[in-house]
Amino acid sequence: MSGLSLKYEVPGDDFTRAGEASSDVKRKLKKLGYDPDAIRRVAIAMYEGEINMVIHAGGGQAFVTIEPERVDIVLEDHGPGIADVEKAMQAGYSTAPDQVRSLGFGAGMGLPNMKKYTDEMTIDTEVGKGTTLKMTVLVNHKS
Amino acid sequence: MTVQELKEQLSLSVLAGEEELDREITGCYAGDLLSWVMARAESGDVWLTVMGNINAIAVASLTDAACIVLTESAALDEDARNRANQQGIPVLTTEEDTYAMAVKISRLLPEAP
Numbered sequence: 388m389s390g391l392s393l394k395y396e397v398p399g400d401d402f403t404r405a406g407e408a409s410s411d412v413k414r415k416l417k418k419l420g421y422d423p424d425a426i427r428r429v430a431i432a433m434y435e436g437e438i439n440m441v442i443h444a445g446g447g448q449a450f451v452t453i454e455p456e457r458v459d460i461v462l463e464d465h466g467p468g469i470a471d472v473e474k475a476m477q478a479g480y481s482t483a484p485d486q487v488r489s490l491g492f493g494a495g496m497g498l499p500n501m502k503k504y505t506d507e508m509t510i511d512t513e514v515g516k517g518t519t520l521k522m523t524v525l526v527n528h529k530s
Numbered sequence: 531m532t533v534q535e536l537k538e539q540l541s542l543s544v545l546a547g548e549e550e551l552d553r554e555i556t557g558c559y560a561g562d563l564l565s566w567v568m569a570r571a572e573s574g575d576v577w578l579t580v581m582g583n584i585n586a587i588a589v590a591s592l593t594d595a596a597c598i599v600l601t602e603s604a605a606l607d608e609d610a611r612n613r614a615n616q617q618g619i620p621v622l623t624t625e626e627d628t629y630a631m632a633v634k635i636s637r638l639l640p641e642a643p
Contacts, residue, residue: 496565
């Protein structure tokens with residue numbers, strides 16, 4: 388079976404619409420009968436990625452490929468890039484502005500959560516150019 | 531215990547998601563930082579929080595929480611109410627604070643810490 392490929396535009400600066408892509412992917416996986424744990428991991432990792440793109444990058448695009456054994460998520464933005472990836476990966480480290488914190492974000496858990504919930508994650512980032520984040524969730528493989 | 535039973539036992543009011551009150555509750559989590567909650571809340575949890583915005587509804591949906599209980603009468607935004615109804619996430623409210631609620635819920639749940 389060839390994979391199902393999905394593409395989403397993630398709006399910049401609109402917190403009310405952030406999460407639409409991950410919710411849609413969640414619904415599709417549910418309909419396809421995927422394991423609830425895998426669905427949860429995909430949805431959380433992708434939502435964190437979407438929120439990051441809204442907070443930091445002015446939006447971007449999400450590409451999702453659904454296959455029987457794995458779900459691949461690619462998040463691409465043309466934002467400012469991540470200056471210190473190692474720091475950004477530390478739980479609790481955040482550069483989110485205060486107004487974002489008042490919404491309940493900016494806990495510095497975004498990237499750590501994505502790492503926690505996925506089986507593979509790579510960050511390709513360049514300051515001033517943007518960031519491409521690739522994540523894979525293996526189905527029936529608890530991380 | 532279902533969300534309906536929780537509502538009755540603790541005299542909570544329902545603000546949204548009325549149709550999903552038969553959902554089974556298996557645990558409880560309290561917190562207001564959304565990413566933190568996303569990392570820790572479990573499927574089937576009652577989620578105690580003061581965050582009543584649209585993103586909180588997304589977090590409840592993504593973590594598959596059984597319901598949200600807004601403590602200290604924290605406000606539920608109109609956007610959030612609509613989204614909760616659309617997605618079938620029960621949102622309940624209480625005047626009590628998060629600690630008091632957590633204590634009471636722990637008495638009701640068979641496997642409470």
